[in-house]
Amino acid sequence: MCGVAMLYSPSSTHGNLRSRMEIALNKIEHRGPDEGAIWQSEQSIIGHRRLSIIDLSDSHQPMQCPNSRYVLAFNGEIYNYQVLRKSLIQRWCFKTSGDTEVLLAGLLLEGVDFLKKINGMWAFVLWDSQSQELLFSRDRFGKKPLFFADFGKELIVASEIAALRGLAGQNRLTEDIDSAADYFRSGLCLPGNTIYQQAKEILPGHFARWKPGQEVKQEPYWQLSLDPYTGTVEDAGEELKSLLKNSVSSRLVADVEVGAFLSGGIDSSLLASILVKDYGVKLKTFTIGFTDSRYDESGYAEQVARWLGTDHYVETISSLDVSILEKLVSKNIGQPFSDPSLLPTALVSEAAAKHVKVALSGDGADEIFCGYQRYQAMLLFQWYFYVPKKLRAVVSRLINSLPSSTSHHSRSILKKAQLFVDLAQRQQENPEFGPPRLASKSLLSKLAPELSLRGHSLPHIATALNEDDVYQMMLNDMSVYLPQDILVKVDRASMASSLEVRSPFLDHEIAQFAFSLPRHWHRSGIVGKRMLRSTFSNYLPKDVWQRRKQGFSVPISDWFIGVLGDRLIELLRITDGLFLDKSFVIKLLSMHRAKKADYSSVLWAVYIYMIWRQQAWD
DSSP states (O other): OEEEEEEEOTTSOHHHHHHHHHHHHHHTGGGOBTEEEEEEOSSEEEEEEEOOOSSTTSOOSSEEOTTSOEEEEEEEEETTHHHHHHHHTTTOOOOOSSHHHHHHHHHHHHGGGGGGGOOEEEEEEEEETTTTEEEEEEOSSOOSOOEEEEOSSOEEEESSHHHHHHHHTTSOOOBOHHHHHHHHHHSSOOTTBOSBSSEEEOOTTEEEEEOTTSOOEEEESOOOOOOOOOSOHHHHHHHHHHHHHHHHHHTTOOSSOEEEEOOSSHHHHHHHHHHHHTTOOOOEEEEEEESSTTTOOHHHHHHHHHHHTOEEEEEEEOSOOHHHHHHIIIIIIOSOOOOTTHHHHHHHHHHHHTTOSEEEOOTTHHHHTTOOHHHHHHHHHHHHTTSOHHHHHHHHHHHHHSOOOOSOGGGOHHHHHHHHHHHHHHHHHOOSOOSOOSSOHHHHHHHOGGGTTOOOOOOOOOOOGGGOHHHHHHHHIIIIIIIIIIHHHHHHHHHTTTOEEEOTTOOHHHHHHHTTSOHHHHOBTTBOOHHHHHHTGGGSOHHHHTSOOOOSOOOHHHHHHTHHHHHHHHHHHHOOSOSSOHHHHHHHHHHHHTTSSOOHHHHHHHHHHHHHHHHHTO
């Protein structure tokens, strides 16, 4: 995996262009520690940091075409590059054996239509030095990041926001109030936007064109099609088995060793089983454990590792390391991001990077195969809302009056009940299928009154077949939660340790197939991922399939009772210019520490926001 950066500035000197690019590349050295290089002309400059995975001794970047007109900087992997190479070889004289030149050749010979043929993950910039035109793009799901800022006479593009800030020079990046509002509602910035008003991101599944004097124009090259499946359940099972096995196989293409994350849950365990059983891989697997048994799943992962015979490594978290977390937020993500599982993802990536350069991950299975418990909650809402409103209010008050548990909801019936009534209230407040809510309308109006009426609109999201509410949530997660949360977390956390992570479930053919199936083939009663369970039942022991879903959770509730609560108070004291009502934050923290309610998610969002504020304006 790699990092890219590009700057166009007709008024800058050669030295100024070079200096700004060097700053940017230093900011993303972790994305490509193996090699760094710069291409420069009079008005434009392109930089690249390389993590060598394929064609280790060649495929240097930025890569130029034979007549030097076009310059390409590419971050990603094209899994079917060898097939694509064969289709181009009669029209192109290849000098390397890697996927970078395949991308360059395909774009020059076939234009943006070539993107539709690629199976992989990517972010790239292609500069036409003759016509002064830039083409840049991201993969279908947004696995690889790409940001830009158009300052009129200058354009900057980079893989990470920290690098973008390095390229900005004297241009100012100011906070986007609407994105701040989005963040406190949902814990993330919405697609296309960042916390900076001037900085935007290329949307997943899109390409963009730009020329001096024109605005950046984005267009989609891929959208999920929702044509219904016409075969039988048995036919679907056979097709799914072929698609997933082929996806796993294609993601083994590398000139370095490939390992796998292993949580002990269905998704990662299934991928590990396919690697071992079907492809005979002598596999290294990696997991995170906690000394707090309420959050520890490492024992399940070790059981699966023993069953498969993998070479297994465990990293155990005994306490919160504030310095690691704050560095990830300020330096690697570069904007507020409230998913606490960023920390364990970073630590398991750091452990894996000591042994391999590439690791497979089970990301995407929950969105594609209906795995999240909130999908089940949506089905229950349909019954719950038949209960008279007064009776629901009594039940809600009773449940919320009980002392809040600090356990993960998968281990606490009370915590599940409290989450359910909270979600039900939010569903009535906001029936649109937005990203999972972090703060309700009433809470946000007290926490940050100035932000309560602000925010960006959601991007266009496809309409589910038969107006199915659960499918609509899944489609929304594919369009918002997956690219803005899950994939941000995995990319930044893994690349902080120079580890490439590949996600076999996030193959566009698998997603297309899964969303064509009737929803009840995926979920029935309280059981999700039915297609995966029935198709691959013999790949894992029965107890793995029957395990409750916990997710990659961390004990932030306890942390705020202790050291993290103290850190929050310190940040409130030293941070000025906030949109937040500091006294209300202190009130929430006091109630949380008294265990009258669990406000850890909102407190975490406030804490992360203030970490970013400290870094952004230093």
